[in-house]
Amino acid sequence: MxxxxxxxxxxxxxxxxxxxxxxxxxxxxxxxxxxxxxxxxxxxxxxxxxxxxxxxxxxxxxANVPVSLPDGFTLFPGSKVVNNAVVNQPDGQGTMITFEAEAPADKVVAHYRDAAKAAGFDIQLEMNTNGTQMVAGERKADSATISVTASPDEGGGASTGQIIIATKKGG
Structure with a gap:
């Protein structure tokens, strides 16, 4: 499926x-x-x-669906969850969190990159395109993947973004 x-x-x-x-x-x-x-x-x-x-x-x-992040991850401090979509399937789970943060995109993405590295994810992609920051990686031990994107708001002091996490059952 x-x-x-x-x-x-x-x-x-x-x-x-x-x-x-x-x-x-x-x-x-x-x-x-x-x-x-x-x-x-x-x-x-x-x-x-x-x-x-x-x-x-x-x-x-x-917006009010409870957020459940893998061990070692937290929402960026002060983030507001705009939407949280959780898909459960027989073979795994996918989560997509859309958020707003009162911080520049680079600081937001750095928060998740550091958490991913500490949680054993191999960072496979880092990108900056016109201020939009992205980081993505995979954890070989259980095939979990994470992708975080943050874009600056007009003034540049705040950002909006998405976290996408996929995990497999029996990992």
Missing amino acids: KQAALVMATGAALLLAACGSETSGEFKTEDGKDAEYTIDKETGETSMTITDEDGEASLRAG
Whole structure:
């Protein structure tokens, strides 16, 4: 089961909800998998489950979804989580956190690069493109991956960014 299918199905559920007052429902994905979704109109949190012969995949997304980072990682001090999307599948988990920080992008990315190195990640990519900073790496021991991107806001003193973490079960 691929995360892309769950992401596409989530988009479909959000479109369905935007078109009316639907806050839950069932449908079939493009590839015939059974799916169901719920959207909390008050908080905006979305939940979705897709079931097929490999098992169940689920997604939970919203600003108030609890953040769970690997050991050794913390959110950049003072960060505000804008959205947290967690995908659980039979073979692993993926997390994408969108955040805002009252610090320059280079300081934000340095925080995560240092944490990744300390947690045993091999940094495979570091990039700076017009002020947007990115760092990505993999931990060979369990095939976990991390990618962090931060872009400066207009004044340059604050930034917005994303953390993407993927882990495999049985690592």
